[in-house]
Amino acid sequence: MNKIVLFSISLFIFAIFPAAEDIDGFPKDFPQLYDSGGNGYGSALSGFGGNHSLDREGNRKAISKNPVILLHGNGGNAHHPQWGMLKLRSFLKEKGYNHSEIWAVSYLGPDNSDAELPDPHRNNINDVRSFIDAVREYLDVQKVDIISHSLGGTLVKSYLMGLREDGSWDKSLRRFDAVGTVVTMAAGNYGLGAFSVGEFQTGGAFEAKIHSLDGVKDDTPYGSSEGSSQKGPYQKVSKLDNDQITYVAVWAEGDFVDMQNPKTGRLEGADFNRGYNLGWGLEGHEKIIKDKNVFNGFASFLNTKTNKPPKPAPPVITISPNGGEFIGKVNVYVRATNKPEVVFYTTDGESWQRYEGPFTLTEDSVVKAKAENKYGKSLEVSVTFTKSATPPYKKVLATATEHYMAGRIDNQKYIELGSKYGYIDPFYLYLIEGSKGWTDEKPE
Known part of the structure; x- marks a missing residue:
């Protein structure tokens, strides 16, 4: 009788308090990355993603859709109660996504609640790029989908177009082939007005650049020219339109961002544009990432540009982080696409070593890397790391x-x-x- 009672109590407790989810951190064999700029400078990059009970191979086998990267906005972090990404993760899970397919990073610091001004894109692009590239490498996929909020939306454009931490743009860092769908939610895609500061200034150097590529002004380079699903008068077509990425833009009418520059949340040329009435000021800015109707409105645009086997070609090398200053030590990762047979690196320009995994630098170094596969040799890539004496x-x-x-x-x-x-x-x-x-x- 006692056993039956205890068993019943156990079932009751399990029903009321289900097993805890993996709500923090990453699988044990996911590479440890460190914040290289902005509010989180010097701290370990945190967030959530992956199935913690599986290793790299297990997580790779578990994915059947494009993995989704969730990028929070300014003044928040991945777990922030107001600006975090947990609600969007729950919506994705209801649509059939599993833990291996959902990832988020706190690029402003693990417990950040402070907005960063005036140049958060330059300060944090290396962290966003390192994280997204690390997820792609860990899961062995070419493409991910990205759902972004506020500042996260223009950070996505920075990732696609190759922004560097010094404010310049580097063709070798472009990632148009790395993303299937981009969703921007309440983003300042056209700045926050002529009198805003730094990178948020409408008409400023940064805002103008994210709408131009190779001399062609085009609001969504590589966007869709099809208007069947277009919501709003924002269709735009250019010679760069090759339908490589699906673009979605949603915004909250009259929210904190929209009040400063009405309709700045749109993306001219996107596959889907729509504004929602969710409340004024910060209320609407928060609700847009927590409203299920908003999510359901764009969910069908996810996983539309699926991962395909790469075309036969020599490897392409990337080094992450892409150089720059570091405090104390920095872990360096070398990624080679197109199924490399061997990858080499050197930190002194002479002694080439086979790359087996991330390595640690503690002094000024010039890292070079190269790779080979059956189709040929990669170009040699070189980046410079400088140790800083300034504490985090x-x-x-x-x-x-x-x-x-x-x-x-x-x-x-x-x-x-x-x-x-x-x-x-x-x-x-x-x-x-x-x-x-x-x-x-x-x-x-």
Whole structure:
């Protein structure tokens, strides 16, 4: 009798408290990446993705659709209660996606809640590129789909078009062949107005560039020219239109972004454009990533450009991260497409070694890599890494009052910094890793 009672209680508990999901982190053999810029500088790149009970081969066998990358917006992280990606993950699971097919990265830092201004694309593009490329390599797929929110939307364009951390654009870093579907949700695709700052300025250098490729102005390079599913007057066709990527743009009418530049969430030339009335200000900006009707409206556009075997060609090499400064140490990954038979790398320009997995740098280095397959040899790729003496730090741009309300400064500092910078003009505060408080002195 006691056994029956205990068994019944166990069933009741299991029904009320089901087994915990993999809501944090990645499989044990997924490469450890480190944040190379912006608010999360120096920390391990975190987020969620993959089936934690499976290894690389198990996760590869588990996928039957294009894996989906979820990119949060400014001032958030993958698990953020307001701006996180967990609700979108639940919608994907209801559509038949499994853990191996859903991935997200906290590119602004693991617990970030601070918006980053004025150049978050330059500061974080290496982290986004490293993560997406690592997922593609881990799962052995050519294409992923990307669902992005707010800042994440223009980071996707930066990934596709080869933005570098110095603000330049590199053809060798373009990733048009790496993405099947792009979904932007409440993104500032056309900036946040003429008086906005840095990369958010409408008509500024960054905003203009993400709508131009190889001298041709085209809002969605490699977008679709078919209008059957077009929602809104944003059809545009150019000679770059070869239907390589499916584009979707949805936005919240009158939300925080739309108020600053109406209809900036559209993408002219996209396969699907639609605005939704979800509330004003921050309310609509949050609801668009949590509204099931919005998700169902674009879900059919996912997994439309599926992974196909690559055409016979020599390997193409990428090194991740793509060089730059690092703190302490950095893990380096070499990726070769087109089924390479052998991959080599060197850190001194002379001693070539067979690449077996990520390696660690602790000093200034020039990393070179090359590969071969039965169709020929790759081009040799070279990137430069520089060790920085500056300790990892976070920076936040805000007014004295906003810094005070966020708890970064006390009453005395509020008066001191308000007198120094004014109470309505924004200024940076810095938090050095291991220190006890924020300062307005930039770490050197």
